[in-house]
Amino acid sequence: MNRFVNAVPDKCIGCRTCEIACAMAHPCSDEEIGPQNFQPRLIVERGGKITVPVLCRQCDDAACVKACPANAIIFTDDTVQVLQEKCLGCKTCVAACPYGAMNIVQVPAEPMPGNFVSHRMRAIAQKCDLCIHRAEGPACISVCPTKALHLVDRKLMASPRKRTEPAVQEPTAEMKR
């Protein structure tokens, strides 16, 4: 089973610390962080009654993987990853994702044979990569001041008690409403 970052709405206060941590962990270029180089892969959504970060679920039966015509989205190391060098920027994955977790961003690019490049910019698909390049794990989890984000992995899911316990827990204020 793929691991994923789960967010608990009851604990989220909408402070967006995770958004910045995510953007800082994923600079799109070597330039300093700035409007052109600030692409968080999770977005704190505020609905009428719910506030929660929305990000990739790392689906085991991932629609984006199936949809990608360039085979640029793959399963690896219990995650779903976008191979940026293969991405065409065609947005098929954006249409396929049921969570809205896939985003198309423009990054600076040098003209290269075989790439769709214009104005030295290139469109690529981006989503939560679980900070796979980061030894400490997902940056968003580590900064959340209310511990609203946590990693759900094979080990946690394999523990029947942890998985099923919530079914008999007292409903939270949010659920009661």
Added chain:
Amino acid sequence: MKKVITVCPYCGSGCKINLLVENNKIVGAEGANGVTNEGELCLKGYYGWDFLNDTKLLTPRLKQPLIRRQKGGEFEAATWDEAIEFASSRLKAIKEKYGPDSIMLTGSSRGTGNESNYIAQKFARAVIGTNNIDCCARVCHAPSVSGLQVTLGNGAMSNSIGEIEDTQCILVFGYNAADSHPIVARRILKAREKGAKIIVCDPRYIETARIADLHLPLKNGSNMALVNAFANVLINEGLFKQEFVANYAEGFDEYKAMVAKYTPEYTAEITGLDPELVRQAMRMYAAAPTATILWGMGVTQWGQAVDVVKGLSSLATITGNLGRPNVGVGPVRGQNNVQGACDMGALPNTLPGYYKVSDAEARAKFAKAWGVASIPAENGIGITEVPHKIHEGKIKAYYIFGEDPLQTDPDLAMLRDEFEKLDLIIVQDIFMTKTAMTADVILPATSWGEHENVFTSADRGFQRCYKAVNAKGDVKDDWEIHSLMATAMGYPMKYSNTQEIWDELRGLCDLYTGATYEKMADLGYVQWPCPTEDHPGTPWLYEGHKFDTDSGRALLFAAEWRAPLEQVSEDYPLGLCTVREVGHYSCRSMTGNCTALQTLADEPGFVQIHPDDALKYGIKDQSLVWVSSRRGKVITRANFNDRVNAGAVYMTYQWWIGACNELTVDHVDPISKTPEYKFSAVKVEAIADQSWAESHVRVEYSKLKTSMRKAALA
């Protein structure tokens, strides 16, 4: 890489941070295990330090003294000798010609620290000879200070931030912790997880309302009516603690008589609340073995604010929720050191340690220590009175230290007009600001991170900040600048470090005597009162139910409800309420120069509007709109928001283009003189040509940035 312990320079939560420093440059920040934050930080703590690297995103750091030799002229760079001579000789001339009370000064509730505020007020009182010194507590929690000093004896939180999670009921009144103090919001969440009941009184469906047991969406401007109705229910349903009232309180009969008519049915029309909901709230609050009231600007930024604070204090008193752990009253201070600036006497009516200026014995003690014949006995004026006193010709000079009133005070057009009439404006700051642009002389200071100091967090906790990096440029510590000014004006003042200043202060104030630098070392936390060196400090006040009032009893108080000054009309049909942006702080001079924070939220900001109102006025979500009041007109972006109530709109106050203080009304609480930022009648209009509007915002923003950059780098 070394780690340097500091305290976050933004809100009053008092979070301890480890700054990561390499080669005299900060490269990161991590949460340190401070008493209030327990290792956690919010976005401002993690990403709010790179302004120290002079990013020049918004405005450049001030790196040299600047003088404007003629009104309307250009700034020119000056040496410190020239700048001090220029400022001090003019200040001296004004003092001689018009008297000491023609000079107004500010303390700074921001990154500068307690020691420099002590020196600033000493400069005002001993050197200038006036009590005309104030800080931005005036525009935020001054009503809490005024109100609680009368009812309980101390103007601060009665209990600690950490105790919030162990209280069994939290009454949140006009306080959006998630945006103002994320690290306090965390405690509210933890309390909820431990089973506490949460009651939220707020017109908006704020984040805390999501986890609340009861949400009372009262009409904007009905606070006093609701607090009176709460008291009415507690008394009429016999929910209050009779024995506690008999033993420890006074004024019950008058209190009971005043709230008698404020039944939940009577107040329903004023508050818009179902009477049953009001009753349920008080049954829940009174039933809890321990209960805490938290409030913020939703209580204090009204024309009737001190009365409401006293009313909330009375609710805690009659339910016995004072004088023990995990209960109490919590005005959670907004700016990181607004509690400290008040503690240090940067207020027109109190000396350091809250001795009243009317107290002859205290005046004599301070005069002796400071080597002056006397200290003025009359209260000085508050910063919100300044424009009127300039208008009357009574204030001629304004020495503004680490504040930006031309961004943060109400009715900016009026304030700008009055500023033009001043003979002398001295600004002492770290960044070029809108206020600094009007100065005759600018004295550049070291920033938080570049000097040592003590801050006071919202729950009276003294903590030390260590110096992380050396300042770049020809800048000086704030206390040194004031010392140079004092010396130039004929009062020799010299200190070699902040500890020397701190030791002088604690030698003069019984509340702080035991708070030594040693006790505050590293992660040390000392909450006043701390009367002796072997005293550990005081996490919660009023032990043994002894209150610090003249009688030793808690005073009960209620007042008749008064409506806000401005009424909505056909022309201005919406009530504007000014609020906070979680990623920005105060006038934005610091956070606006932090890359991540500035990228997350930039001009022209938003006006939060209910979709029903937006539809009525033909406004599209995310479109640029005009918002205007009887005083001004600004452009901002519409944010459709189901969580705000129809009939009201909400804007945050740190934007230059979407500057909501161009719209706010200059109406103040009669006692605390705090502005009614929470209610100004406005209208919102669609702009047909959106591409013009987008370009207008870009051009105007760019013009402002360019002119300020040019001025700073003169």
